[in-house]
Amino acid sequence: RKEVEQDPGPFNVPEGATVAFNCTYSNSASQSFFWYRQDCRKEPKLLMSVYSSGNEDGRFTAQLNRASQYISLLIRDSKLSDSATYLCVVLYNFNKFYFGSGTKLNVKP
Amino acid sequence: GAVVSQHPSRVICKSGTSVKIECRSLDFQATTMFWYRQFPKQSLMLMATSNEGSKATYEQGVEKDKFLINHASLTLSTLTVTSAHPEDSSFYICSARDMGGDYGYTFGSGTRLTVV
Numbered sequence: 001r002k003e004v005e006q007d008p009g010p011f012n013v014p015e016g017a018t019v020a021f022n023c024t025y026s027n028s029a030s031q032s033f034f035w036y037r038q039d040c041r042k043e044p045k046l047l048m049s050v051y052s053s054g055n056e057d058g059r060f061t062a063q064l065n066r067a068s069q070y071i072s073l074l075i076r077d078s079k080l081s082d083s084a085t086y087l088c089v090v091l092y093n094f095n096k097f098y099f100g101s102g103t104k105l106n107v108k109p
Numbered sequence: 110g111a112v113v114s115q116h117p118s119r120v121i122c123k124s125g126t127s128v129k130i131e132c133r134s135l136d137f138q139a140t141t142m143f144w145y146r147q148f149p150k151q152s153l154m155l156m157a158t159s160n161e162g163s164k165a166t167y168e169q170g171v172e173k174d175k176f177l178i179n180h181a182s183l184t185l186s187t188l189t190v191t192s193a194h195p196e197d198s199s200f201y202i203c204s205a206r207d208m209g210g211d212y213g214y215t216f217g218s219g220t221r222l223t224v225v
């Protein structure tokens with residue numbers, strides 16, 4: 001079983017739409033959680049950390065459910081520039097990162 | 110913010126040759142750096158953890174004699190793919206953490222290796 005599972009998509013949405021991605025992780029001892037964004041053939045870049053209480057950064061909202069081992073990312077008012085692959089990342093043992101295979105988002109005009 | 114520089118960004122080499130990839134932390138010191146590999150449409154997979162002044166820690170299934178890692182200073186780690194073969198063609202990315210950060214790691218820009 002993979003450490004981190006994500007729906008690969010693609011999610012094709014019009015500009016202005018709200019879209020949500022989910023991610024599940026298998027190790028209940030995982031310590032920290034992140035969403036990274038990866039553009040085609042580029043390196044991943046940190047989008048936001050995910051806190052237990054849920055957190056928001058502009059149009060992006062991340063939530064964590066430790067009981068269900070589930071992480072989500074909500075993007076409101078999608079922009080064309082949001083088109084990318086979103087990676088769910090779980091930190092275990094303080095230095096072991098596990099990456100999901102990513103969810104591809106295409107925002108259409 | 111923390112910047113990690115990786116070089117080269119792209120390399121094509123002949124089968125059987127060796128390729129060295131450099132990863133530098135530009136404005137912070139990194140006692141630990143990480144090397145990942147990403148095959149098309151797959152997730153990043155941790156290959157090894159590079160420790161300054163000591164031996165690297167390799168993940169299961171990664172050949173340490175094939176993927177040589179040297180972390181000679183607090184700002185530089187190198188990955189050498191020895192006797193490269195076409196199946197080693199992949200996107201290699203390093204990352205390091207600025208201790209002032211929020212557990213977020215900064216990634217290098219990646220190296221696309223093609224072995225022909």
